[in-house]
Amino acid sequence: MTTTSNAPAPRTRRRGGRGPAGNRGEAVAGWLFTLPALLIIGVFLIAPIALALWVSFTDWNGRNSPLFNDRVDVVGLDNYAAITTEDSLLRELFGRSIRNNVYYVLLVVPLQTALALFLAVQVNRRLLRAKGFFRTAFYFPSVTSSIAITGVFLFLFSATGVVNRILAFFSVQGPNWFADPRGLVHIALGAVGVGGAPAGWDAPGFLGVSAWQWIAGPSVAQSVLIMLAIFTTSGTFMLLFLAGLQNIGAEVGEAAVMDGAGPVRTFFSVTLPMLKPTLFTVLTLGLIGTWQVFDQVYLTRGTPAAPTLTSPAYLAYNQAFEGNEPGIAAAIAFILFLIIIAMTLIQRFALADRDPSGFGRDRRNRRAVDGGRGDGGMAQGAARVQAGPQSGTGGGLT
Amino acid sequence: MRHSTKLGSVALAGALALALASCAGGGGGAGDGETAEPETGLELRMLIGSSGDAETQAVQAAADAWGEETGNTVQVVAASDLNQELAQGFAGDQAPDVFYMGWDQFQTYANDGFLEPYAGDLPNAGDFYPALVDTFSFDGEFVCAPKDFSTLGLVINTQLWEAAGLTDDDVPTTWEELQTVAETLTEGDVVGLSMGAEYARVGTFMQQAGGGLMDGETVTANSPENLEALEYVQGLLSSGALQWPADLGAGWGGEAFGNQRAAMVIEGPWINGALENDFPDVEFQVAELPAGPAGQGTFTFSNCWGIPEGQDTAETAQSLVEFLTSDEQQLAFSDAFGVIPSTQSAAATYAETYPENEAFVAGADYAESPVAFAGAADVVTEFNNAITTLDGADAQAVLDQLQTQLEAAYEASQG
Numbered sequence: 001m002t003t004t005s006n007a008p009a010p011r012t013r014r015r016g017g018r019g020p021a022g023n024r025g026e027a028v029a030g031w032l033f034t035l036p037a038l039l040i041i042g043v044f045l046i047a048p049i050a051l052a053l054w055v056s057f058t059d060w061n062g063r064n065s066p067l068f069n070d071r072v073d074v075v076g077l078d079n080y081a082a083i084t085t086e087d088s089l090l091r092e093l094f095g096r097s098i099r100n101n102v103y104y105v106l107l108v109v110p111l112q113t114a115l116a117l118f119l120a121v122q123v124n125r126r127l128l129r130a131k132g133f134f135r136t137a138f139y140f141p142s143v144t145s146s147i148a149i150t151g152v153f154l155f156l157f158s159a160t161g162v163v164n165r166i167l168a169f170f171s172v173q174g175p176n177w178f179a180d181p182r183g184l185v186h187i188a189l190g191a192v193g194v195g196g197a198p199a200g201w202d203a204p205g206f207l208g209v210s211a212w213q214w215i216a217g218p219s220v221a222q223s224v225l226i227m228l229a230i231f232t233t234s235g236t237f238m239l240l241f242l243a244g245l246q247n248i249g250a251e252v253g254e255a256a257v258m259d260g261a262g263p264v265r266t267f268f269s270v271t272l273p274m275l276k277p278t279l280f281t282v283l284t285l286g287l288i289g290t291w292q293v294f295d296q297v298y299l300t301r302g303t304p305a306a307p308t309l310t311s312p313a314y315l316a317y318n319q320a321f322e323g324n325e326p327g328i329a330a331a332i333a334f335i336l337f338l339i340i341i342a343m344t345l346i347q348r349f350a351l352a353d354r355d356p357s358g359f360g361r362d363r364r365n366r367r368a369v370d371g372g373r374g375d376g377g378m379a380q381g382a383a384r385v386q387a388g389p390q391s392g393t394g395g396g397l398t
Numbered sequence: 399m400r401h402s403t404k405l406g407s408v409a410l411a412g413a414l415a416l417a418l419a420s421c422a423g424g425g426g427g428a429g430d431g432e433t434a435e436p437e438t439g440l441e442l443r444m445l446i447g448s449s450g451d452a453e454t455q456a457v458q459a460a461a462d463a464w465g466e467e468t469g470n471t472v473q474v475v476a477a478s479d480l481n482q483e484l485a486q487g488f489a490g491d492q493a494p495d496v497f498y499m500g501w502d503q504f505q506t507y508a509n510d511g512f513l514e515p516y517a518g519d520l521p522n523a524g525d526f527y528p529a530l531v532d533t534f535s536f537d538g539e540f541v542c543a544p545k546d547f548s549t550l551g552l553v554i555n556t557q558l559w560e561a562a563g564l565t566d567d568d569v570p571t572t573w574e575e576l577q578t579v580a581e582t583l584t585e586g587d588v589v590g591l592s593m594g595a596e597y598a599r600v601g602t603f604m605q606q607a608g609g610g611l612m613d614g615e616t617v618t619a620n621s622p623e624n625l626e627a628l629e630y631v632q633g634l635l636s637s638g639a640l641q642w643p644a645d646l647g648a649g650w651g652g653e654a655f656g657n658q659r660a661a662m663v664i665e666g667p668w669i670n671g672a673l674e675n676d677f678p679d680v681e682f683q684v685a686e687l688p689a690g691p692a693g694q695g696t697f698t699f700s701n702c703w704g705i706p707e708g709q710d711t712a713e714t715a716q717s718l719v720e721f722l723t724s725d726e727q728q729l730a731f732s733d734a735f736g737v738i739p740s741t742q743s744a745a746a747t748y749a750e751t752y753p754e755n756e757a758f759v760a761g762a763d764y765a766e767s768p769v770a771f772a773g774a775a776d777v778v779t780e781f782n783n784a785i786t787t788l789d790g791a792d793a794q795a796v797l798d799q800l801q802t803q804l805e806a807a808y809e810a811s812q813g
Contacts, residue, residue, distance in 0.1 A: 061510040063488045089776055089803045159647035179644035181787070304595060304644045304786040307779075321482045322775060324506050326489070 056080070056330035062320070079331035087208065090319075094332065095207025097310040101291060103218040104311070105343075108229045109286040115234040116282065117275075120241035121267070135242075142235035146295045149232055150225075154178060154300070157224050177224050181305040183216025184223060219308035225296050233289065237282045244278030245271070280351055284344055291340050312336045438469035440714050445487070445494035447480035447701075449671070449735060456734035464721040470714060472496075488512055488706070495711045496718060499542055499704030501533050502770045507704070508536035509772040509811065514705040515541040516716045522723060525741040527698075533767035534702045542702035543723045546737035548666040549761035550602055550696045551684045552576075558583060558661040570688040573606070573630055580639035583661035590639040592660035593651050596782040598768055599664050602697055603627035606690025611769045617805045620797040626691065628793040635789040642786065656680055666699065667758045670736055684757045698765035700740065738762075773807040 051066065059075045060066040083094040123134050141149065156162050157177035164174035189195075197212035205211045218226060248271060256266040272279075297314040300306060310318075312332050320329035444461060448454045454476045461472035475494070477483040481503060487493040499507060507513050517523055517540040523531075530544040554569070562583050570576040580590030593599040597611075604610055607630070609623030618624070634640035641660070648654035651663040656677030663669070664687065673680055687696050703719040705712050721727060725747070728739035732748050738759060739745045749759040769778070780803060784796045 062485050063510060063512055064491050088806060089780060093776060159645065161647075176644060176647075179642075179786075181783075304642070304783075307783045321479075321485045322503075323773070324485065324510055 052330045052333060055326050056334055058327055060326055062324050062326050066326075075327070079327040080335070082328060083331060083335070084207065087204075090328065092204070092208035093310070093315060094312065095209035096213070096307060097312045097315045098207060099209055099214055099216070100218070100222060100308055101293065101311045104222065104226060104229070104293060105287065105290045107218060107223075107226045108233075108290045109283065111226075112230045112234050112237060112286060113279070113282055115230060116237035117241050119234060119238040120245055121271075123238070124242055124245045135238075138238055139235040141232045142239075144232070146232060147299060149228060150296045150299045153224060153228050175220050178221045178300060179304040180220035181308045183213075183219050183308070185215055185217030187220075188217075216308075219305055221300070221303065221305035222308050225293075225300070225309060228296060229290065229293070233286070237286070240278055240282055241275065244275045248274050276351065280348070283347055283351070287343050287347060288340055291336060291343070312339075437714055440470045440711055442470060442472045442495040442711060442715060442718065444472055444474045445477050445480065445483060445497040446474060447498045447500070448476035449668070453735040456731055460722055460727055460730065461718065464718050467721075468714075468717065470718075472718065493706040493709070495705070495709065496715045497704045497706075498545065498701045499534075501700050501702075501767055502775065504534055504542075504702065505536065505770050505774075505811075506772040508541055511707055512704075513541050514707045514709070514712050514716075515539050516705055516712065516719075517541055517543045517702075519716070520720055520723070522720070522741060525725075525743060527740060527742055527745070527762050529698050529762065529765050529767060530700055530740055533698065533700055542704050543719050544740035545701045545703055545723070546728065546731065546740050547698050547700040547762065548668060548738060549698050549758050549765045550599065550664050550666050550687060551757045551761060552687050553655060553663050553665050553669055554683050554685060555655065555658065555661045556681045556683055558588060558658065562661070569685045572688050573690050576688045577634060577637070577639065580634060580662065581637060584637075584639045587659060589641045589646065589660050591634065591662045591664075592641055592643055592646060592648075592654045593664040595642040595644070595786045595788075597778050597785065598697060598699075599651075600628070600631055600785055600788075601768055602664065602687055602695050603631055603690060605695030605697075605766060606687070606692060608690070608692030610766070611800070611804060612808075617801060617808055619801040619804050620794070623692070624797055625793055628788065628797065630690075632788055632791075632793060644786075655682070667736060667738060667755055670755070684754065686757045686760055694761075694764050696761040696765045697768050698762060700767075769804075771808060772811045774804065774811075777803045777807045 055066050056079055057074055057076060058066060058072050059078075060069070060072045063071070066072055082088060083091055085091075119138050122128065123131055123138065128134070158164075159176040159179065161177075163177070167174040197210065201212040202210050205214065252270060252274070253266060256270045261269065291311075292313050293311045294313040294317065297309050297311050298317070300309050301314070303309075313336065316329040316332040316336070319325045319332065442461075444457070446454070446457055448457070454474060458472075458474040461474055465471050480498060480500070484493070484497060484503075493512075499513070504513075513536075515536070517531075517534065520543055523540060523543075526544055527547065530547055531540050534540065534542050534544055552570070562585070564579060564582065568575070568579055570579050576591070583590035601611070604624045604627040607623040607627040609618065609621045609627060611617065611619050611624075631640065643649065643651050643654045643660075646654040646657070646659040648657060648659065651660070651665045652669045652672045653676075654660040655663040655665070655669070656673055658680065673682065686694065689695075703722065705715045705719070709715075723740065725739065725741055725744035728741065728744045729747060729751075731737055732739060732752075738755070739748050745759050745762065749756045777800065781796075781800050784791065784799070788796070
C-alpha cells in the first residue's frame with residue numbers, strides 16, 4: 001500500500017489507485033449497498049427458516065420463544081419419526097395428505113402447462129381478432145383471489161348447484177361434488193367389477209396408507225379443485241409462454257415452412273424446443289405451487305370429502321394452530337421442502353436429457369451449448385422487449 | 399486487507415442479526431411480579447370469537463361498564479380465526495389478557511400450561527352448571543369460568559309437522575317414536591331428520607344408549623351401547639328418514655332445515671339467529687332430544703373466559719370475568735345475542751323469559767361435554783369422516799378403529 005502510493009510516476013499511481021485500495025473501497029461500498037437487502041432477507045427469510053428447522057427438532061408447545069426457553073426440550077428426530085415411521089394416526093394423516101397432493105400435482109401440472117401453451121399459441125396468432133380481449137379474459141382468473149374463486153366453485157358444484165342443474169338438463173345426474181370422497185380410479189375399477197380391495201391390498205402400507213388407498217386416484221371432490229387450479233393458473237403461465245413465443249423470430253417459422261413443415265410439425269419440432277427455457281420455468285413454478293396448495297384446502301375443510309383434499313401444507317397449519325404441535329408442523333414443512341427440491345431436480349434432469357436437437361453427445365458439451373443458447377435467447381428477448389414499445393412492431397404484450 | 403473487510407462486514411451483519419434476535423426474544427414481559435390487589439389504570443386486551451356485531455358490541459359495552467367501575471380500560475378485539483390468533487399471541491408472548499376459550503381447545507391449552515386456573519377462587523364458582531365445571535376442569539381443578547353454554551335439541555318445522563297430520567302429542571320422546579315421526583315426515587323432497595355428520599351430533603345417541611367414548615380414564619368407544627347407537631342411526635339412514643345436510647345440498651343442519659329439506663334437525667340454540675336472518679318464514683319449535691334405552695342425553699358446548707398463566711394482569715382480568723359472569727350481565731348477553739347463561743339461577747330466569755328455548759335449558763341437567771382431551775381432535779375428525787359414510791358401513795369396525803386410535807391418543811396425552 002505504502003509503496004504504491006509513493007510511486008513517482010502519475011501513470012503508475014493512477015493505476016495503483018485503482019489497485020487493492022480502490023478494490024477495498026468498492027468492497028465496502030458493495031457490502032453497504034447490499035446490506036439492506038441482506039438484512040431483510042436475513043430477518044424475514046433465513047432466520048425464520050433456521051428457526052423453523054430448530055423447532056422441528058424440539059417439543060416446543062407454542063408458548064413463549066422457542067429459543068432460550070427452559071420448557072423446550074430437544075427431541076431429535078422424534079417429530080420426523082411421528083409422521084414417517086411411527087404407527088400412528090398422524091402418520092396416516094400425513095400419508096393421506098401426500099397421496100392427495102401427488103394426484104393433484106400429477107394432474108394439475110401437465111394439464112395447466114398444456115392449456116397455458118395452447119392458449120398462448122392461440123392468442124399469439126397474427127390473424128386473431130380482438131387479441132387484447134382474449135388475453136385479458138384468459139388472464140383474468142389469475143388476478144382474482146383464489147379464496148374468492150374457491151368460494152364461487154363451492155356454490156357452482158354444490159349438490160343442487162349450477163353445474164348439476166346443467167347436467168340434469170342433459171339428463172345426467174351429477175355427483176354431489178364436494179361431498180364425494182370416492183377416488184376416480186376406484187370408481188373406474190368399480191365399473192369393471194372390482195368393487196373392493198383385492199386380498200392383501202387393505203393392510204396399512206407406506207406411511208400407514210393401504211395400497212388400495214394409494215391407487216384410489218383423486219376423489220371427485222379433489223377433481224373439482226384440480227379443475228379450479230387449472231382454470232386459475234393457466235392464465236399466468238399463458239403470459240410466460242406468450243413472452244417466450246414472441247422471442248421466436250418470424251424468420252424461424254418461415255424457414256420451417258420453406259422446409260415443408262406443416263403447422264403441427266413446426267410446433268413440435270421448432271416452436272416447442274425453442275420454448276424449452278420457458279417450459280422449464282413454467283413446470284418448476286407449477287410444481288412448487290401445486291405442492292404448496294393451501295387456500296383451497298383451507299376453505300373446503302369441514303366438507304364431507306375433506307380427508308381426500310388435505311395437503312401437507314394444510315396439515316402443517318392444522319397441527320400448528322389446532323393441535324398446538326408446532327414441532328410436528330415444522331417437520332411436515334421440511335419434508336415438503338425436501339419433496340419439492342427433489343421433484344425440481346428430477347424435472348430438471350428429465351428436461352435436460354431429452355434434448356431432441358441432438359447437439360453433441362457429451363452432456364457437458366451439450367449443456368454448454370444449451371446454456372449459451374439460452375443466454376442468447378434471453379438477451380435477445382430483453383432487447384426485443386425493450387425495443388418493442390418504441391418500434392411499435394408486433395411483439396408487445398398488449 | 400480485503401479478506402478482513404469482508405469478514406468485518408459479515409461480522410457486522412451477524413451482530414445486527416443477533417441484536418434483532420435478542421430484541422425479539424427479550425421483548426414482552428413474562429410476568430414475575432405478583433400483585434395482590436386489582437389495579438386501576440390498566441389497559442386490558444380481550445380477544446373474542448364473535449358471532450357478529452351484536453356480540454362484539456355487547457361484550458364491549460359490558461367491558462366498558464366494568465372499566466368505568468374499576469378505572470381500567472378494555473380493548474375488545476373480535477378475531478377472525480380465534481385459534482390461530484390465540485396461538486400466535488402465545489408464541490409471541492403477547493397473549494391477550496382475557497379471551498374466549500372453546501371447549502374443544504380447552505384441554506389442549508390447559509395441558510400445555512397456558513391457562514391461569516382462577517375459576518375455583520371466583521365467589522360464584524359454585525353457581526355454574528356441574529357439567530360446565532367438568533368441561534373446564536383440568537386434573538380436577540376448575541380452571542376457567544364458563545361464559546355461557548348451548549345444548550342440542552330437536553328442532554321441528556311446525557308447518558311440515560302439521561301438514562303431515564302430526565300433533566303436539568306426537569313430539570317424540572323415545573327412539574321408536576323418533577323413527578316413526580321421521581318416517582312419517584319423509585315425503586318427496588323432504589326428509590324427516592337431518593343433522594351434521596359428526597361425533598358432536600351422533601354422540602348424543604351413544605349417550606342415550608348408555609355409552610360414550612370415554613368412561614373416566616378408560617376409552618370405551620367400541621362398547622355394545624355405542625354399537626347399538628350407531629346401528630340405530632344406520633337404521634334411520636337406510637330407511638331414508640335421516641339424511642346428512644350435504645346430501646340435501648346444505649352446508650349444515652340449520653341450512654337444510656331453513657330450506658325446508660329437513661323437517662327436523664338436531665341443532666343448538668344458534669339455529670335461532672340463523673333462521674331469523676336467513677329464513678324468517680320458517681316456523682319451528684324445539685323439543686328435548688328423545689330418550690334412548692338408557693334415558694336422555696345431549697351434548698353441551700361452551701366457551702370459557704381464559705386468562706393466560708402468569709401474567710401481571712391476571713388479578714385484574716379475574717375481576718373483569720367475575721363481572722362478566724354475574725347473573726345480571728349474563729342475562730344482558732342473552733338479550734343481546736341469544737346465548738344461555740352458564741349459572742343455574744340465571745339460566746332459570748332465561749328459560750322463563752324465553753319459553754321457546756326451554757328445551758335447550760332443560761338439556762343442561764343431563765348434558766355431557768364431548769370428548770376433547772389434548773390430541774383427541776384428529777381422532778374425532780377421523781370418526782366424523784367415518785360417520786359421513788356410515789350408511790352400509792360395518793359399525794363394529796368403525797368403532798373398533800375409533801377405539802384403537804382414541805386409546806393411542808389418550809395414552810400420548812397422559813405420557
